[in-house]
Amino acid sequence: MVIPISAVLLLLVLTVIFIRNCALKISHALVCVLLGFFLAGTSMAPTIHSGLVATADLVSTMRP
Numbered sequence: 878m879v880i881p882i883s884a885v886l887l888l889l890v891l892t893v894i895f896i897r898n899c900a901l902k903i904s905h906a907l908v909c910v911l912l913g914f915f916l917a918g919t920s921m922a923p924t925i926h927s928g929l930v931a932t933a934d935l936v937s938t939m940r941p
Contacts, residue, residue: 892909895901916922 892901892906896903896906916925
């Protein structure tokens with residue numbers, strides 16, 4: 878559960894930054910959210926989840 882919550886928080890922070898800088902409009906953010914919900918209901922969801930987990934594992938093994 879930690880990885881999806883972390884990814885959601887990261888995307889939320891990036892969205893807020895883009896909205897504050899006027900680089901992303903509210904309508905664009907809503908379209909992105911709807912796309913995420915629709916992707917979660919497709920057969921691609923496990924593949925996307927596996928890719929995010931693999932990326933998080935790779936990043937967590939890196940040393941600064």
